[in-house]
Amino acid sequence: MVSFTQLFTTGLLATSALAIPVAKPITVEVEKRNSTTNTSKRGAAYNDIALVSPLASTGTISWAYTWASSMFGSLPSNVDYVPMLWGARDFGGWVTAVETALSSGSNYILGFNEPDMTSQADMSASEAAGYYQTYITPYSGRAKLISPAVTSSTTSGMGLSWFQEFMSDCSSCGISGLAVHWYGDTADEFQSFVSQAVSTAASYGLSEVWVTEFALSQDAGGVIDAATTSSFLQTVLPWLDAQTNVTRYSYFYCADNYLLTDTTLNQAGQTYTS
Ligand SMILES: *[C@@H]1O[C@H](CO)[C@@H](O)[C@H](O)[C@H]1NC(C)=O
Ligand SMILES: *[C@@H]1O[C@H](CO)[C@@H](O)[C@H](O)[C@H]1NC(C)=O
Numbered sequence: 001m002v003s004f005t006q007l008f009t010t011g012l013l014a015t016s017a018l019a020i021p022v023a024k025p026i027t028v029e030v031e032k033r034n035s036t037t038n039t040s041k042r043g044a045a046y047n048d049i050a051l052v053s054p055l056a057s058t059g060t061i062s063w064a065y066t067w068a069s070s071m072f073g074s075l076p077s078n079v080d081y082v083p084m085l086w087g088a089r090d091f092g093g094w095v096t097a098v099e100t101a102l103s104s105g106s107n108y109i110l111g112f113n114e115p116d117m118t119s120q121a122d123m124s125a126s127e128a129a130g131y132y133q134t135y136i137t138p139y140s141g142r143a144k145l146i147s148p149a150v151t152s153s154t155t156s157g158m159g160l161s162w163f164q165e166f167m168s169d170c171s172s173c174g175i176s177g178l179a180v181h182w183y184g185d186t187a188d189e190f191q192s193f194v195s196q197a198v199s200t201a202a203s204y205g206l207s208e209v210w211v212t213e214f215a216l217s218q219d220a221g222g223v224i225d226a227a228t229t230s231s232f233l234q235t236v237l238p239w240l241d242a243q244t245n246v247t248r249y250s251y252f253y254c255a256d257n258y259l260l261t262d263t264t265l266n267q268a269g270q271t272y273t274s
């Protein structure tokens with residue numbers, strides 16, 4: 001596809017040729033792949049990129065991420081790739097990888113993965129704010145920036161309370177949206193947590209909430225009972241689609257024993273893609 005620089009240059013030439021006096025603001029629109037025509041919020045969280053094609057086969061998946069800054073292969077052409085800076089372990093290759101992703105059409109960047117968990121990105125809110133400002137904020141003119149993804153823990157200093165501390169330290173980080181994860185037992189509990197995330201985001205003027213991992217707790221290590229999972233998804237997917245401020249979500253996850261069995265959609269996967 002045409003690079004951003006090429007389009008930018010072409011745009012400038014066209015503008016001067018037509019002698020339009022006021023320069024139009026440069027937006028990330030020109031970099032978009034198909035997201036302007038494809039408004040599905042549903043995504044694929046994957047480790048094995050080969051499994052995204054079966055998940056995208058019915059046309060309901062518009063985006064994908066892999067907890068990393070590179071996609072590791074090729075996604076179906078109508079699935080947008082979203083790079084993520086997982087945590088401190090990935091600072092080294094970040095600039096090269098994110099530049100590649102942005103010039104290939106990515107228009108969002110995801111922040112750290114569960115910084116509120118010691119087993120994951122493990123950062124205090126103020127540490128994370130410093131790193132965010134250093135590594136992610138510089139891209140704010142070229143992509144929309146999503147917050148670190150917090151857990152649904154209600155322990156003080158974790159979950160949405162971690163996010164609130166983070167926002168007080170990162171008010172000039174250029175953040176456009178809040179990312180959250182949820183594991184729990186019922187659709188009601190899920191909807192209540194997501195609604196709380198939406199109102200927390202709105203209190204910072206943010207109208208985008210991304211639910212980048214969610215599943216019943218019993219399915220965190222693989223789908224236990226496909227009928228139960230399918231029924232959970234049948235309840236929450238239309239609800240998520242109806243929440244204006246929930247702009248993207250991805251079930252945990254696009255993998256064997258989760259939405260697929262081997263490389264084929266199972267009952268949960270069929271519900272997720274219907
Ligand atoms: C958009 O999607 C179509 C298929 O629906 C594909 O042929 C085309 O290459 C995509 N455009 C870009 C820029 O990826
Ligand atoms: C959305 O993307 C899917 C592929 O993930 C594609 O098959 C479908 O046709 C697209 N929908 C629209 C409205 O472009």
Ligand SMILES: *[C@@H]1O[C@H](CO)[C@@H](O)[C@H](O)[C@H]1NC(C)=O
Pocket residue numbers: 198199201202203204205206207208245
């Ligand atoms: C959605 O976001 C906008 C902008 O922050 C806010 O005004 C609105 O109240 C939010 N909606 C809900 C349901 O919180």
